[in-house]
Amino acid sequence: EPEVTQTPSHQVTQMGQEVILRCVPISNHLYFYWYRQILGQKVEFLVSFYNNEISEKSEIFDDQFSVERPDGSNFTLKIRSTKLEDSAMYFCASSQQGWGTGELFFGEGSRLTVL
Amino acid sequence: KNEVEQSPQNLTAQEGEFITINCSYSVGISALHWLQQHPGGGIVSLFMLSSGKKKHGRLIATINIQEKHSSLHITASHPRDSAVYICAVRLGTDKLIFGTGTRLQVFP
Numbered sequence: 381e382p383e384v385t386q387t388p389s390h391q392v393t394q395m396g397q398e399v400i401l402r403c404v405p406i407s408n409h410l411y412f413y414w415y416r417q418i419l420g421q422k423v424e425f426l427v428s429f430y431n432n433e434i435s436e437k438s439e440i441f442d443d444q445f446s447v448e449r450p451d452g453s454n455f456t457l458k459i460r461s462t463k464l465e466d467s468a469m470y471f472c473a474s475s476q477q478g479w480g481t482g483e484l485f486f487g488e489g490s491r492l493t494v495l
Numbered sequence: 496k497n498e499v500e501q502s503p504q505n506l507t508a509q510e511g512e513f514i515t516i517n518c519s520y521s522v523g524i525s526a527l528h529w530l531q532q533h534p535g536g537g538i539v540s541l542f543m544l545s546s547g548k549k550k551h552g553r554l555i556a557t558i559n560i561q562e563k564h565s566s567l568h569i570t571a572s573h574p575r576d577s578a579v580y581i582c583a584v585r586l587g588t589d590k591l592i593f594g595t596g597t598r599l600q601v602f603p
Binding site: 411413417422423425428430435436438469471478481482483484485486487488489491 | 589
């Protein structure tokens with residue numbers, strides 16, 4: 381069964397460092413998403429991406445964050461200068477259809493620890 | 496005020512019991528998702544609903560749009576059903592708003 385894969389599964393970084401989290405969505409999916417979950421808290425939407433541009437983003441997704449689909453298969457989330465409060469599990473998801481009509485498929489998550 | 500409320504927050508059951516998890520929301524939605532989060536953290540989509548009822552194996556999800564309420568039922572529960580069950584709603588855009596989850600433990 382096709383699946384969304386994320387790398388790395390766990391990354392430890394120093395505050396102020398740049399981090400790139402990678403996702404390989406399901407191959408025929410067109411809509412891509414990043415979510416985050418701070419330990420013990422609920423999952424939060426970060427950003428949605430379609431047709432090589434951001435379609436929606438939350439208040440959390442400030443200038444420190446960026447997303448891109450560099451090569452037609454990977455979908456990356458970059459955090460430019462990490463802060464302690466960026467420590468969280470980051471989930472990538474993809475869907476064949478957007479705007480609430482498509483089932484979401486999630487990756488296993490990337491745990492980011494900022495020291 | 497939370498836009499998505501789940502109850503109960505924690506639930507324990509004996510194997511074989513019928514389980515109900517509830518989700519209420521305060522806004523108009525285009526769809527509601529039920530998700531399962533494993534102890535390791537991974538998330539699996541169980542259902543996406545915009546009306547009525549869906550069934551998959553021992554899982555049943557219902558939604559009442561007028562009352563802004565959805566329920567997830569598990570029949571003949573099993574220890575492998577132990578997980579966090581999360582309700583999430585779409586507001587007509589791509590943004591999902593998540594509930595805080597219901598932690599279910601099923602004992603043999």
